Amino acid sequence: MSTPGSSTSPGDSAVTPASTPPVRPTVPGANLSALRDHNAAAVLTLVRVAGEGGISRVELARQSGLTAQAISKIVQRLVEDGLLAETGRGASTGGKPRTLLTLVPEARWAVGAQLGRDALTVLRADLTGRVVADRRVPIDLAGWGPARVLDLLAEEVGRLLADVPRERVLGVGVASPGPLDQLAGVLHQVTGAPSWDGLPLRDEVAGRLGLPALIEKDSTAGVLSGLGSPNRAFVHLDRGLGAGLVLGGAVQRGARTNAGEFGHQTLDPNGPRCRCGNTGCVEALWAAAPTPQAAAAVLGEAVANLVRLLDLDEVVLGGREVLAAPDVYPAEILRVLAARLPDPAWQPVTVSLAPSGPNAVALGAAGLVLSRLFG
Amino acid sequence: MSTPGSSTSPGDSAVTPASTPPVRPTVPGANLSALRDHNAAAVLTLVRVAGEGGISRVELARQSGLTAQAISKIVQRLVEDGLLAETGRGASTGGKPRTLLTLVPEARWAVGAQLGRDALTVLRADLTGRVVADRRVPIDLAGWGPARVLDLLAEEVGRLLADVPRERVLGVGVASPGPLDQLAGVLHQVTGAPSWDGLPLRDEVAGRLGLPALIEKDSTAGVLSGLGSPNRAFVHLDRGLGAGLVLGGAVQRGARTNAGEFGHQTLDPNGPRCRCGNTGCVEALWAAAPTPQAAAAVLGEAVANLVRLLDLDEVVLGGREVLAAPDVYPAEILRVLAARLPDPAWQPVTVSLAPSGPNAVALGAAGLVLSRLFG
DNA sequence: CCAGTTAAACAACAGTGTGGATTAAGTGGC
DNA sequence: GCCACTTAATCCACACTGTTGTTTAACTGG
Incomplete structure (x- = not known):
């Protein structure tokens, strides 16, 4: 009897073994x-x-x-x-x-990694999605360039898997700042890090580790860091503002696998100029906010738009800015939601911090690998 | 050999026959x-x-x-x-x-209806989604109340189906202004039409016609009016502003089946007061725009937000306001998109009028019924 | 005219979930 | 302590799915 997903079937296997062709397009038929x-x-x-x-x-x-x-x-x-x-x-x-x-938690393992601009996070998760080992090391994504960073990643992952039978490792998920091509496994023009542009990250990682690999936008990975509502968002407050979306029970990546550009919606045409060139983006207003309270209120407005547009009932918050003010963000966002969506029909919207804290994105990358088993 | 969907299987049959229990929750298992x-x-x-x-x-x-x-x-x-x-x-x-x-176009038929505030549209579509007969009659949704409107609807649908074998009719889809509970088939507080609040519209229609019935928000129905990209939106400009979303190939209704509230995202905190109570909603800015050109530009900003957030590659426009200025809206929205999303990676976004014109929403309601066959 | 090629069906089969009967392991009345 | 009763889980035969290997149908080209 074989492990689910290991036998031949049209269009299964989201995880690409290091040796197989990169993209197998999904087909509608099922055998x-x-x-x-x-x-x-x-x-x-x-x-x-x-x-x-x-x-x-x-x-x-x-x-x-x-x-x-x-x-x-x-x-x-x-x-x-x-x-x-x-x-x-x-x-x-x-x-x-x-x-x-x-x-059986130890039946399979998934490795998750987050390529941040100034830190690399790697972790190992068991079948239940629990983090059993994690490590965070400082890097300089733009300055070091791919080779050095990926060598370090391989070294750290190797350490995580030192005493783990390889056949029990489902694969490695790597989260990175976008934009990227999730299907092809290639990065695109990470802002300020030109040496990463066009890098076939997925195959690089798979090749170095000899394990199946997948890549994902950091904010999208975050939404996979745990179980939750079929209609939820992970709002990621790091340097920029991104959102990972699960809608109708499925991760949404969009036409070019870059959904979740949450930070550049215009909230105020007379607001400050944004680095994207427009004025009054949420991200610019948020960054210009004098206090965490004010920043959270701005974010609340954007979240209200999001919840209303997609009819969400769960919003999970993650990223360093949230972790820096964990008492402010959920409460303030909930306050704005209550004001903007007064109808009680909207009330059962939960806003909470990602339980995995600073590991949320890397854990989500591991969750991406786990989804090979869990569908 | 039976028609697909007619045999027993867990969680299939989105179309509820008039006599069966209203909601059969979807189950994950497949036989x-x-x-x-x-x-x-x-x-x-x-x-x-x-x-x-x-x-x-x-x-x-x-x-x-x-x-x-x-x-x-x-x-x-x-x-x-x-x-x-x-x-x-x-x-x-x-x-x-x-x-x-x-x-074989005439193998099955689907009936679509749009309950508008001042008009009822009914049509019959063949298996390919082509409209073979349609009719539009003036009504006063709020003034007449449910009984009179539904009697008229039944009469008009009966006329559409006069010479059609009943066993070839898949069912009736009814699109209505929201909010509503799509799963239960019940309307909620249609603005300005209190007599419709709580009406079990789906079962009323199914009962009067003796046919399976489904209900859908008008803007959501619109997105089903034709084939298109797996990541697309139907932007509906009628009295209000709504959006129907197909993401990852699936219609998105959200947690309470009311996704698509597109009109009340804040675009300018110093803008005019909106009927929803907030200020500077797209809908308010759009309604206050002096010219169609200006209105389309406002809409373009909102569409840019939508396209960026969900990484769409197709936007379809419908509703009476678009039909009133068909030359202005697509062009102007495309112009704003090009300005707001200058990166060529975003370029392959198409913006077009719904080919079915004033029938888009009703045809989408019929499409909902057709999706019983097409999955 | 015939070898070669591609499309589609035929026949036997492996493997899935189903239905009915059977076994396993408790509860509760006496 | 016994036994009827109940519920969980499995055993066994089976129907029906898509698959594999083979055969027939239909056209091309020398």
């Missing part, structure tokens, strides 16, 4: 192999969402819409693969008690 | 029946996209990722169902020429 992988991924996701308490086969059947028998077989395969284990029993409701299943 | 329907829908979509020229089985196999044999069987089923027909032969490339397949 039995794809069906099996899809259902295995669905079951794994349900178990993941259930968390440490576990979930029974009966409940899996109910939530998945599959029959008890199908669940029985799927679970059997996943147990044989070592991904699931029976770790408890539920209370009886008059008959045989349910057997509870949970993920 | 063989769902697989079959999925592939049938994929094939039908490929044939639809190919258009009048038709498409061969070989090409279907290539584009779908399925084997020639699978395509052969799927096509056979669809031909038996009357949905596809062999309508031509390709040129030989040294061997047996390919047989070309096209949709």
